[in-house]
Amino acid sequence: MKLTGAQALIKSLEMQGVEVIFGLPGGAILPVYDPIIDSPIRHILVRHEQGAGHMAEGYAQVTNRPGVAMVTSGPAATNIVTPLANAYMDSTPMVVITGQVATSSIGTDAFQEADTTGITMSITKHNWLITDASEVPEVVAEAFHVATAGRPGPVLIDMPKDVSNQMMDWYWPEAVDLPGFKPTTKGHPRSIQAAARMIKESKRPVLYVGGGVIRSGASSALLALAEKTGIPVVTTLMARGAFPDSHPLCLGMPGMHGNYTAVTAMQKSDLLITLGARFDDRVTGKLAGFAPEAKVIHVDIDPAELSKIRQADIPIVGDVRSVIEDLIEALDKGEAGEMAQFDLAPWISQIRDWQKRFPLTYDREGSGSGLKPQYVIETLSSLTPEGTILASGVGQHQMWASQYWRFEHPNAWVNSGGLGTMGYAVPASIGAKVGRPDKMVWAVDGDGCFQMTAQELVTASAERIPVKIALLNNAYLGMVRQWQEMFYDQRYSEVYLSPDLPDYVKWAEAMGCVALRVESPEEVAPAIEKANDINDRPVVIEFRIDSGEKVYPMVPAGATNDEIVLGPMFGGGQ
Amino acid sequence: MTNVGPAVVPMSLPGGRSARGLSHHVLSVLVENRAGVLARVAQLFSRRGYNIYSLAVAPTDDERFSRLTVVVDLESTPLEQITKQLHKLINVIKITEIDPADAVEQELLLAVVAADVSSRGQILELAGIFGAKVLDVGLERLTLALADTPEKLDGFTELIKVFGLIEVQRSGRVALAKLNRGGGRGGVSRGKAS
Numbered sequence: 076m077k078l079t080g081a082q083a084l085i086k087s088l089e090m091q092g093v094e095v096i097f098g099l100p101g102g103a104i105l106p107v108y109d110p111i112i113d114s115p116i117r118h119i120l121v122r123h124e125q126g127a128g129h130m131a132e133g134y135a136q137v138t139n140r141p142g143v144a145m146v147t148s149g150p151a152a153t154n155i156v157t158p159l160a161n162a163y164m165d166s167t168p169m170v171v172i173t174g175q176v177a178t179s180s181i182g183t184d185a186f187q188e189a190d191t192t193g194i195t196m197s198i199t200k201h202n203w204l205i206t207d208a209s210e211v212p213e214v215v216a217e218a219f220h221v222a223t224a225g226r227p228g229p230v231l232i233d234m235p236k237d238v239s240n241q242m243m244d245w246y247w248p249e250a251v252d253l254p255g256f257k258p259t260t261k262g263h264p265r266s267i268q269a270a271a272r273m274i275k276e277s278k279r280p281v282l283y284v285g286g287g288v289i290r291s292g293a294s295s296a297l298l299a300l301a302e303k304t305g306i307p308v309v310t311t312l313m314a315r316g317a318f319p320d321s322h323p324l325c326l327g328m329p330g331m332h333g334n335y336t337a338v339t340a341m342q343k344s345d346l347l348i349t350l351g352a353r354f355d356d357r358v359t360g361k362l363a364g365f366a367p368e369a370k371v372i373h374v375d376i377d378p379a380e381l382s383k384i385r386q387a388d389i390p391i392v393g394d395v396r397s398v399i400e401d402l403i404e405a406l407d408k409g410e411a412g413e414m415a416q417f418d419l420a421p422w423i424s425q426i427r428d429w430q431k432r433f434p435l436t437y438d439r440e441g442s443g444s445g446l447k448p449q450y451v452i453e454t455l456s457s458l459t460p461e462g463t464i465l466a467s468g469v470g471q472h473q474m475w476a477s478q479y480w481r482f483e484h485p486n487a488w489v490n491s492g493g494l495g496t497m498g499y500a501v502p503a504s505i506g507a508k509v510g511r512p513d514k515m516v517w518a519v520d521g522d523g524c525f526q527m528t529a530q531e532l533v534t535a536s537a538e539r540i541p542v543k544i545a546l547l548n549n550a551y552l553g554m555v556r557q558w559q560e561m562f563y564d565q566r567y568s569e570v571y572l573s574p575d576l577p578d579y580v581k582w583a584e585a586m587g588c589v590a591l592r593v594e595s596p597e598e599v600a601p602a603i604e605k606a607n608d609i610n611d612r613p614v615v616i617e618f619r620i621d622s623g624e625k626v627y628p629m630v631p632a633g634a635t636n637d638e639i640v641l642g643p644m645f646g647g648g649q
Numbered sequence: 650m651t652n653v654g655p656a657v658v659p660m661s662l663p664g665g666r667s668a669r670g671l672s673h674h675v676l677s678v679l680v681e682n683r684a685g686v687l688a689r690v691a692q693l694f695s696r697r698g699y700n701i702y703s704l705a706v707a708p709t710d711d712e713r714f715s716r717l718t719v720v721v722d723l724e725s726t727p728l729e730q731i732t733k734q735l736h737k738l739i740n741v742i743k744i745t746e747i748d749p750a751d752a753v754e755q756e757l758l759l760a761v762v763a764a765d766v767s768s769r770g771q772i773l774e775l776a777g778i779f780g781a782k783v784l785d786v787g788l789e790r791l792t793l794a795l796a797d798t799p800e801k802l803d804g805f806t807e808l809i810k811v812f813g814l815i816e817v818q819r820s821g822r823v824a825l826a827k828l829n830r831g832g833g834r835g836g837v838s839r840g841k842a843s
Contacts, residue, residue, distance in 0.1 A: 196689055197696045201739040204685075221739060255681060255742045379733035 080208030081106040081239040087215035097127040101147025104174030106239035124151045126502040126531040128158020133506030136489045141168035141222045148174045149187030159229045160198040164493025168227035177237040191233045202231040208243035220251045225258030226377040262393030270372045271405035277346035279422045280306045286313030287351015293396035294485040309337040313492040316482035330358040331630045332474040335433035349373040351395040354384035364635025374398045445621035452479040458603045463515045466504035468524030469495045471553040474626040476519040498527030504542045522548045535613040536587025543606045544615045549622040550574040557625045583615035591616045675747040675824045678717040681740040703821030718823045757820040758802045763813030764791040779805045
């Protein structure tokens with residue numbers, strides 16, 4: 076069968092089981108957009124290429140399947156650089172296809188030419204510039220394999236226009252042959268036995284759980300491990316929902332804005348059982364003072380993460396789910412009686428004491444004007460159905476969402492962790508809703524973030540994707556404001572945005588959304604309930620929140636986690 | 650000490666290690682012979698803040714592969730982290746860490762030396778001692794070539810410098826692990842599966 080490169084590309088995506096492409100056409104990718112008309116693959120037309128990338132990420136974060144985005148060359152390719160960098164940091168599987176000028180024009184500074192593979196080299200797992208149409212099926216198969224196998228991540232295929240028009244003989248590769256890409260998935264048995272022994276000898280162990288647990292589908296294995304051992308669990312920002320918040324062993328989020336118990340349990344621990352986490356600086360604080368007495372078992376599918384930041388006493392390369400399952404078996408097999416002597420009661424009682432004395436809390440009455448953002452999120456969490464997916468942007472609202480939303484399931488929290496990409500919430504929530512149309516999808520967004528990517532609500536309206544946005548409007552770039560208040564003597568530099576410019580209700584309505592404004596606490600619940608009932612279009616609720624509200628606890632930048640600041644509810648001190 | 654070029658070092662230290670071997674390590678990296686692979690390696694080093702001291706690239710006997718010989722500066726980053734990050738590149742097939750003490754190394758030096766009638770004889774004598782070849786002869790200059798260990802090249806450069814060095818070009822070293830007597834190659838290989 077003879078196909079053009081463009082037809083082969085779409086057919087290859089069909090062979091990979093792709094159900095949806097987020098994209099925006101243009102000159103160099105035009106030939107590929109023609110066969111899309113005849114393909115069963117759904118195409119969602121975005122309003123900005125960055126939106127396509129974040130939608131693909133949101134889709135991937137809730138489905139654990141690679142998101143696919145397709146855009147043209149030059150400026151379109153550079154517009155999708157941010158999502159690629161974001162997906163690379165958060166290990167999100169994504170396949171991006173970019174158009175490219177014809178091979179004969181490459182290097183001539185042709186119209187809409189950019190060195191896409193060069194630009195994206197360090198923010199993709201791998202990228203390909205296709206130079207002959209016969210390569211298309213092979214490259215697509217390789218791209219999906221690389222994006223999903225081992226540590227997931229983004230890949231990019233750059234498709235010159237003449238290659239799209241070139242004829243080729245269709246084939247589909249039986250297998251992918253990449254001699255330089257053979258991820259280790261099975262943990263080394265001797266290391267796992269050593270880890271089991273180290274766990275049994277520990278007195279103050281903590282399961283330090285990162286996003287890798289969600290990517291590998293290890294939540295139920297983790298639950299079994301925690302319940303078998305009674306070891307408490309901290310879930311990083313990327314791992315919220317990997318272990319249910321309602322479980323007695325769940326301590327919540329550690330790190331710069333983590334709760335006192337999660338932060339301090341790690342600090343005082345004698346063994347960090349690190350599962351698919353990477354000792355991010357937002358978790359460790361000042362590294363030299365991080366968990367000084369802890370030994371480290373570090374499990375990750377990416378060998379380069381082991382001992383990159385913190386030396387591991389037992390490094391284990393492998394898929395975290397498979398390693399947890401083997402670890403449970405190793406704990407069972409140990410010399411009889413050992414497990415029975417494993418007594419964490421003093422440790423757990425210490426933890427319960429911290430939880431009682433230093434809970435996550437805020438001033439409910441509040442002296443400032445406006446709603447308390449924490450109250451909005453608590454109310455939202457309690458009024459939405461079980462399994463609701465929550466997306467978020469980046470900043471104060473993201474931290475409040477992570478602190479006050481109740482996370483019970485994996486793949487139900489869609490946020491930008493490593494790169495901290497403002498504007499992530501709106502497009503990512505749209506991608507999430509496309510991936511899981513059966514779930515209610517809410518996004519918590521800030522006013523600064525919303526202004527960066529709100530135009531994708533036009534996409535949502537046009538495509539009838541009923542996402543719901545809780546816009547926490549404090550009229551500021553709030554997190555920057557918080558730092559200026561705390562560390563720059565309240566000298567506020569370029570952080571004021573205004574509460575009513577733009578008029579968010581009118582703007583949302585202009586984009587085809589139902590829009591509500593909420594200013595008093597009594598209106599919060601009814602507005603959320605009203606939004607929950609709308610299923611044929613997007614909804615935006617603008618909550619006017621207290622612009623003076625800050626995120627606490629906080630470990631100041633450069634401080635150790637022992638110097639955690641609890642905030643005004645605890646007398647402002649520690 | 651600023652790293653502006655090969656340091657002046659004794660030709661060898663006890664234990665067969667050169668002075669620069671203390672902070673430099675040689676990686677022999679087998680890569681797929683494809684467009685852009687060198688850029689990927691170079692960008693990885695740049696992005697992660699690793700220092701390349703020298704780099705030599707050429708195809709192997711199997712045209713599907715090329716071999717990079719990278720001399721890395723280990724002052725900033727542990728070697729283990731460098732090799733692990735290199736392995737993440739899809740086009741990297743195999744990395745062999747070569748300890749200079751267990752390796753045979755060669756580097757090529759081309760040098761243009763001021764050589765008038767009075768000094769030419771002494772320069773040629775030195776060239777003879779080191780086994781350097783005369784590639785080109787001008788009225789008052791000589792172009793010499795020497796292929797030897799980096800340390801020998803350092804020593805040779807030091808000695809001919811007194812005559813007036815006009816231009817020096819070095820290739821960067823290439824290295825292979827020493828053969829062990831039982832056949833096969835030594836060296837620490839890091840395959841993907843390890």
